[in-house]
Amino acid sequence: MDMNYEENIVERIAGSCLSTSIRTNGAVAVFLPDVAQRIADLMDDDFYIVFTSVHEAMIHPKRMSCPEDLERILKETLKEATPDEDFLTDEIYYYDRGARKIMKWKKVVSKVTLPASCVERLPL
Numbered sequence: 001m002d003m004n005y006e007e008n009i010v011e012r013i014a015g016s017c018l019s020t021s022i023r024t025n026g027a028v029a030v031f032l033p034d035v036a037q038r039i040a041d042l043m044d045d046d047f048y049i050v051f052t053s054v055h056e057a058m059i060h061p062k063r064m065s066c067p068e069d070l071e072r073i074l075k076e077t078l079k080e081a082t083p084d085e086d087f088l089t090d091e092i093y094y095y096d097r098g099a100r101k102i103m104k105w106k107k108v109v110s111k112v113t114l115p116a117s118c119v120e121r122l123p124l
Contacts, residue, residue, distance in 0.1 A: 015065075019056040027057045027088055030095075030102070040097035048105065049093040050074050053086040067092050067105050 018039070019026025030036050030049055040047060043061045050058040050070050060070060071092050078090055092105040 015050070015058045015060040017056050018059050023055055026055050027051050027053065030057050030059075036095045036102060037097060037100055040095060046097050047095050049095060049102065051088040051091075051093070052077050053082045054088045055086060062094075067094075068107070 018029050018035075020029060030039075039059055043059075046062040048060040048062065048065050048067055048070055050060065050073075052058055052074065074090060074092065078087065093102055094105045095102050
């Protein structure tokens with residue numbers, strides 16, 4: 001990883017682009033040994049990974065990101081700017097620095113259980 005990149009990754013709020021030095025097939029760079037952990041250490045945070053194409057991954061610190069927004073923006077980017085041959089995935093990924101794992105982000109839908117006294121009973 002380029003040392004200039006390490007300086008820039010801490011400064012950017014909107015996300016940082018991770019790729020190879022020639023900007024080709026760079027999305028895999030996050031999977032290289034210790035790269036994800038180094039990014040997490042520099043950010044001092046877990047992070048989301050958005051693969052906008054086979055050529056790059058956008059890195060977004062957890063504390064500054066809403067994964068639902070990232071998902072929406074990714075879908076727009078894929079539709080408007082990513083050629084079919086450069087498509088990689090429309091999923092958002094998450095790096096957990098404690099577990100040292102990259103995993104697919106999943107929407108969490110909360111189930112709410114209301115007490116019976118709050119539920120109106122309708123006659124049958």
